[in-house]
Amino acid sequence: xxxxxxxxxxxxxxxxxxxxxxxxxxxxxxxxxxxxxxxxxxxxxxxxxxxxxxxxxxxxxxxxxxxxxxxxxxxxxxxxxxxxxxxxxxxxxxxxxxxxxxxxxxxxxxxxxxxxxxxxxxxxxxxxxxxxxxxxxxxxxxxxxxxxxxxxxxxxxxxxxxxxxxxxxxxxxxxxxxxxxxxxxxxxxxxxxxxxxxxxxxxxxxxxxxxxxxxxxxxxxxxxxxxxxxxxxxxxxxxxxxxxxxxxxxxxxxxxxxxxxxxxxxxxxxxxxxxxxxxxxxxxxxxxxxxxxxxxxxxxxxxxxxxxxxxxxxxxxxxxxxxxxxxxxxxxxxxxxxxxxxxxxxxxxxxxxxxxxxxxxxxxxxxxxxxxxxxxxxxx
Numbered sequence: 001x002x003x004x005x006x007x008x009x010x011x012x013x014x015x016x017x018x019x020x021x022x023x024x025x026x027x028x029x030x031x032x033x034x035x036x037x038x039x040x041x042x043x044x045x046x047x048x049x050x051x052x053x054x055x056x057x058x059x060x061x062x063x064x065x066x067x068x069x070x071x072x073x074x075x076x077x078x079x080x081x082x083x084x085x086x087x088x089x090x091x092x093x094x095x096x097x098x099x100x101x102x103x104x105x106x107x108x109x110x111x112x113x114x115x116x117x118x119x120x121x122x123x124x125x126x127x128x129x130x131x132x133x134x135x136x137x138x139x140x141x142x143x144x145x146x147x148x149x150x151x152x153x154x155x156x157x158x159x160x161x162x163x164x165x166x167x168x169x170x171x172x173x174x175x176x177x178x179x180x181x182x183x184x185x186x187x188x189x190x191x192x193x194x195x196x197x198x199x200x201x202x203x204x205x206x207x208x209x210x211x212x213x214x215x216x217x218x219x220x221x222x223x224x225x226x227x228x229x230x231x232x233x234x235x236x237x238x239x240x241x242x243x244x245x246x247x248x249x250x251x252x253x254x255x256x257x258x259x260x261x262x263x264x265x266x267x268x269x270x271x272x273x274x275x276x277x278x279x280x281x282x283x284x285x286x287x288x289x290x291x292x293x294x295x296x297x298x299x300x301x302x303x304x305x306x307x308x309x310x311x312x313x314x315x316x317x318x319x320x321x322x323x324x325x326x327x328x329x330x331x332x333x334x335x336x337x338x339x340x341x342x343x344x345x346x347x348x349x350x351x352x353x354x355x356x357x358x359x360x361x362x363x364x365x366x367x368x369x370x371x372x373x374x375x376x377x378x379x380x
């Protein structure tokens with residue numbers, strides 16, 4: 001997928017930057033014809049958490065630009081040169097492509113294997129990985145300068161460790177996991193028919209599974225969640241959920257991942273109903289080792305419409321996305337604490353508490369998702 005930059009930082013007096021359908025375009029040259037040298041740099045900052053393969057592409061052309069090589073690597077943030085450099089931390093920089101041998105009559109296309117480049121440099125992808133386009137010279141275009149166009153970063157990211165498409169409709173309670181962990185699950189319905197064909201209904205993406213709010217649930221266990229919920233580890237849970245229109249259940253849960261005795265280390269999403277105001281709601285509450293915090297609540301989930309939720313931890317921040325957009329976030333040092341323990345992580349209920357509704361396309365990632373990924377899941 002195409003990874004958009006988190007931010008674009010400009011440093012220099014002669015930069016003209018724009019976004020085109022083909023990608024980002026940059027014009028860089030000293031705007032003053034005084035023979036005094038000026039440095040122009042554009043830095044694209046990307047969140048490359050979870051990237052397994054990345055390709056940087058762009059086209060470049062010069063205007064009679066005199067070549068300037070960078071200092072010995074790693075060089076600092078203020079280095080003057082004509083080229084493309086990367087940094088994992090914003091401190092140490094390394095050139096991955098020189099722009100000192102360009103043509104002045106046509107664009108040259110570049111496709112850079114970023115994996116090979118960073119492997120050779122001994123650095124890694126980070127959540128603030130920087131790519132810098134830099135030009136250093138002493139005259140304005142068309143005397144000097146560099147033009148760059150169609151800048152794009154295409155990347156392949158780690159897939160979900162668990163993916164329950166909820167497309168199961170067989171005379172068996174097995175819920176198939178198509179994620180990289182391939183851990184098939186079991187639909188539980190102690191008071192009825194546990195086979196998935198008895199609960200299969202039209203979904204948002206194919207078919208979905210319906211939970212009666214009485215005793216239906218899927219117990220995911222705790223092993224794969226514990227691997228992600230150790231200290232300082234990101235994770236994400238994404239799913240579609242539809243609450244039947246007019247549903248007035250109170251105190252029931254769509255996701256519950258901790259037993260009562262261990263709620264100090266977990267999170268849950270609760271759907272309920274305030275009888276006094278006839279107000280249905282959905283709430284996300286997070287627990288760290290010392291406190292519980294209400295992260296998000298919204299009032300329109302009993303509308304008989306599928307809504308897409310993403311719950312994730314990114315560093316010290318918990319986030320909830322609703323229908324592809326960030327709905328709320330909570331930042332606290334305690335959020336990065338160890339949240340692993342022996343309790344199960346369940347869908348649509350735990351013990352006596354159960355949620356009535358329909359779930360589709362449930363996914364778990366052992367990393368936080370990019371905003372572009374979340375939007376793509378919603379638009380799928």
